[in-house]
Amino acid sequence: MPLPDLPAYLGRVRELTTQYQAGAPEGFDAFRELADLILRITILAGHGGVRLAQGPRPNTLVLGGWNGPTDPLPLVNDRYLRVAVTFVRGRVEEGHRIKVVESSYQYQVDPEGRDWVFRYDFLRHPPDPHPASHLQINGEAPPEYLPPGVSLARIHFPTDRVSLEAVIRLLVDQFAVPTNEETEVWRSVLAESEAPFLGIRHRSLSGPAG
């Protein structure tokens, strides 16, 4: 059975990828639209949306919820994904490039984030000796398995940079968050948008493409 939206989605993903890779100021909004698209076909609640926040610092924007990075995205399962990604546009040898300088994705039960489940962070100033890119899990382990006085939630598991696509796959495939589009559609779209992030010749996708 044909999937009428898939070619349109894939075409739009390619357009947006080309736009942000060009490094022009419009690339910021291409990033935002791409994030909005992949969230909207998967786990984002109908009333949610991603937005860029802008302040006095030039060439710097933050991707987050509707009211900024402190406003988590509502998901279709009535839980939340807190998204905070800082983009900077800067000069490189070939012209300009938009790059991510910090990012954080936190899956949480409540809007305030007191009851969080896991989070991936990529931060510039982590406390020594924690890795800049890490995963934290708000779970439990027998105290005898952990250092004295340290809970599992305070263990920072080192990771590589993690994509938004990987977080979405994790939530759908392993936390059973429902999706807005069929599996064949969203898997293909996520593969199309994640591949440039990873540099397809060197790293594998975070899940199947279809």
Next chain:
Amino acid sequence: MERAMTKPSILTLSRQEIVDRLDREARVRLGMTVEEFLRKYRAGALHDPGEVADLIALANLLVEDDPLFAAA
């Protein structure tokens, strides 16, 4: 599938709005002033910065020579 998004895609925040949000949230969530929060983060002395990664992102919108960073 709902896909309508009618509001502007960019949220523009003034310096004062950013500082007010940071100060309020730092006090509530960390029990410290915004200056102390930023000083600790930049010194790598914030115990668990991921907990407030959203505030760190918000602070990224301030210019590098903002008085808040100087105070921190």
